[in-house]
Structure formats: structure tokens, C-alpha cells
Amino acid sequence: MSGPPELAEAIRRDGYAVARDLLSARDVREIKDSLAPWLQERHFGRNDFEGFRSERVYALLAKAPAIARIVEHPTVLGVCDRLLRPHYRLSACLAIQVHPGETPQGWHSDDGYVAIPRPRPMMGVSAIWAFDDFSEENGATEVIPGSHLWGADEWAAPDDARAVRIVMPAGSAVLFAGTLVHRGGAHRGTATRLGITPQYCEPWVRQIENMALAVPPDIARGYSERVQELLGYDVLEPFIGYVDGVHPKRLLGPEYAARMKH
Numbered sequence: 001m002s003g004p005p006e007l008a009e010a011i012r013r014d015g016y017a018v019a020r021d022l023l024s025a026r027d028v029r030e031i032k033d034s035l036a037p038w039l040q041e042r043h044f045g046r047n048d049f050e051g052f053r054s055e056r057v058y059a060l061l062a063k064a065p066a067i068a069r070i071v072e073h074p075t076v077l078g079v080c081d082r083l084l085r086p087h088y089r090l091s092a093c094l095a096i097q098v099h100p101g102e103t104p105q106g107w108h109s110d111d112g113y114v115a116i117p118r119p120r121p122m123m124g125v126s127a128i129w130a131f132d133d134f135s136e137e138n139g140a141t142e143v144i145p146g147s148h149l150w151g152a153d154e155w156a157a158p159d160d161a162r163a164v165r166i167v168m169p170a171g172s173a174v175l176f177a178g179t180l181v182h183r184g185g186a187h188r189g190t191a192t193r194l195g196i197t198p199q200y201c202e203p204w205v206r207q208i209e210n211m212a213l214a215v216p217p218d219i220a221r222g223y224s225e226r227v228q229e230l231l232g233y234d235v236l237e238p239f240i241g242y243v244d245g246v247h248p249k250r251l252l253g254p255e256y257a258a259r260m261k262h
Contacts, residue, residue, distance in 0.1 A: 004078030007175060011083060011125070015148035016166075016176035019075055023129075023171035027069060032131050032194060034064035039097050039194070051184065053102035057095040059214035060196070061231070065222065067093065070129050070173075071198050072226045079175055080125050080200050087237075090230040091124055091201035092208040097194045098139045102187040107144075107156040110199055111178030113208070118152045124178030124201040131194040134168050139187035141166045141174060141195070147181035156181050203236045221252040228252065 010017035023031075038057045045051040060067045070076070071090060080088055111123040134140035142163045144156050156163070165185060166174045176182065178201070187193065201207060211231045220228050228234070233248045235241045241248060249256040 004075060004082060007075070008079050008082035011079065011148075011175060011177055014145045015180040016143050016145070016174055016182075017079075018166060018168055018172060018174050020168060020172040022073060022075055022173055023070070025171065028131055028171050031064070031066045031069065031196070034066040035060075035095055035194075038063060039095070041099075048103070049106055049108075051096070051098065051102050051105065053099040053187070054184070055095075055097040055099070057097075058093075058209065060093045060095060061215045061223070061227070062219050067196065067198075068223055068227050070127070070196060071230065072224060073173075076127050076173065076175065076198070077226070083122065083125050083177075084200060085202055087203040087229070087234055088124075088200050089203055089205075089207050089232060090198060090211060090227075091205070092197070092199040094209075095194065095196045096184070097192050098184065098187050099192050100138075100187050100190055102139055102184070104142075104158075104186045105184035107160075107181050107183050109148075109179050109181055111201065111205070114178075114205060118179065119149055120179070122148060122177035122179045123205050124199055125175060126178060126180075126197060126199040127173045127175050128166075129173045129196045129198075130168050130170050131196060132192070133170050134166055134172075134193065134195070135189065136165055136167060137187075138189035138191070138193040139185040140168075140193075141182060142185045143174075143176065143180055143182040148177040148179040150179075150181065200230070203240070207232070217251045217253075221256075 007017040
């Protein structure tokens with residue numbers, strides 16, 4: 001699949017699509033290096049869902065600016081542009097480094113917290129980027145094709161025969177509907193596997209991470225306007241998202257305030 005139209009159509013049909021080799025080896029290394037200070041085997045998951053053998057790092061754009069390269073990657077945003085409404089948001093952005101011995105995660109959907117009965121349209125699009133090769137042995141993401149269309153009475157079995165492992169090289173990403181049933185797989189290998197997952201949501205859905213606090217104005221002003229908008233420094237017309245009656249970009253400084261009509 002070569003670009004956003006084909007990827008978006010695959011997501012509508014199957015619930016997911018794999019975009020291979022989106023990053024160079026240099027980009028992969030630089031992003032991994034930027035995360036290294038927070039991946040020191042000190043912050044493992046607090047429950048079975050997070051993973052007792054998985055390190056998780058949240059609020060990534062406040063810690064590793066290089067992450068913006070994948071948050072605003074044109075292929076991913078091109079897919080989101082086709083599947084979500086204008087002014088969609090970055091809902092979550094976290095790194096997950098899975099260690100040998102990790103057990104399978106529970107099946108879930110990323111927009112399952114939206115209290116609208118299934119079947120229903122996706123309320124978000126997720127990306128999982130591989131920063132190490134995802135393999136059969138090291139806990140590659142598992143998906144149930146077509147499950148994004150399931151109703152409330154359908155779900156996956158613990159060892160569902162319909163599951164597909166997303167095997168892909170570092171620098172690639174799997175993109176999928178927020179309604180897709182998926183999980184992190186069991187890690188039976190011998191080395192850690194790093195993935196980073198930016199998740200995007202419809203503009204009227206509450207973000208999973210409180211981005212305005214995770215990435216406050218003094219940090220957000222260092223990013224591109226596109227990343228600032230994804231974080232929430234944006235208005236859904238006519239005025240949804242204002243701060244004290246005016247556009248939130250005014251909080252970023254006078255150079256931004258001069259451009260705002262609100």
C-alpha cells in the first residue's frame with residue numbers, strides 16, 4: 001500500500017493497515033536515543049493491562065521533542081484526514097518497551113471508553129510505530145481483522161484463531177480504527193521491543209491524556225502549528241475550545257495572538 005487513500009480504504013474494510021519503512025534507520029535511532037533516559041527499567045506497568053514486564057513512558061512530547069516526527073508524519077495524518085473530522089486531536093502518545101516474559105495483553109479497542117453502543121463509527125485512529133522489528137516471538141501487536149465492525153455482543157477469545165500478528169520492520173507503523181479489537185502479544189524472545197503509539201480522536205471526544213497539562217504552553221510553543229493544533233491549541237468552529245473567550249493559541253505568545261481572529 002503506497003499512500004493514505006489505499007491505507008484509509010484498508011482501515012475502513014479490514015480495520016487496520018500496515019505502512020512499511022516510513023522512517024529511515026537514522027530517524028529510528030535518533031528517536032530511540034531521545035527516549036533512552038526514560039527507559040531505564042524503573043517504570044514497569046502497574047497492572048496486567050499496562051504489563052508488569054513492560055516499561056511505559058507517557059507525556060512524550062514534553063520529554064522527547066523528536067517524537068513530533070511521528071506525531072505529524074504526513075502518511076499518518078493523511079490517513080486521519082480521510083477517516084476523522086477536521087480539527088481532530090492527539091488523544092494519547094506513549095512509548096511501550098516490552099521485555100522478555102511479558103504475557104499477552106487483554107483484548108481491547110482504543111476508543112472503547114466512548115460510551116456509544118457498538119456497532120458504530122470509529123471515534124479515533126491509532127498508530128503503533130515499530131522502533132525495533134516486530135516479530136512472531138517478541139510480542140508483536142495482534143489484531144482481529146474486521147472486528148472494528150462488531151456489535152456489542154461480539155468479542156475475541158483469549159486465544160482467538162482469527163488473530164493476526166503484525167510483523168513489521170523498525171520504522172514501520174500499523175494504523176487502525178479506534179474500534180478495532182487488538183492487544184500486545186506475549187513476548188517469548190530474548191531482547192526488548194520498543195513501540196510508540198500516537199492515538200488520534202474526533203475533535204469532540206475527550207483526549208485520553210490531558211495534553212494541555214502534559215505539554216503546557218512553554219513547551220508547546222516550540223512545536224509546529226500542526227502539532228500545537230493536535231495538542232488542543234485550536235478551535236473547532238465556531239468557538240469550541242476557547243480559553244477565556246479567545247483562541248487558545250493566544251496563550252503561546254504575542255506572535256500567535258496577532259494571527260488569531262478570535
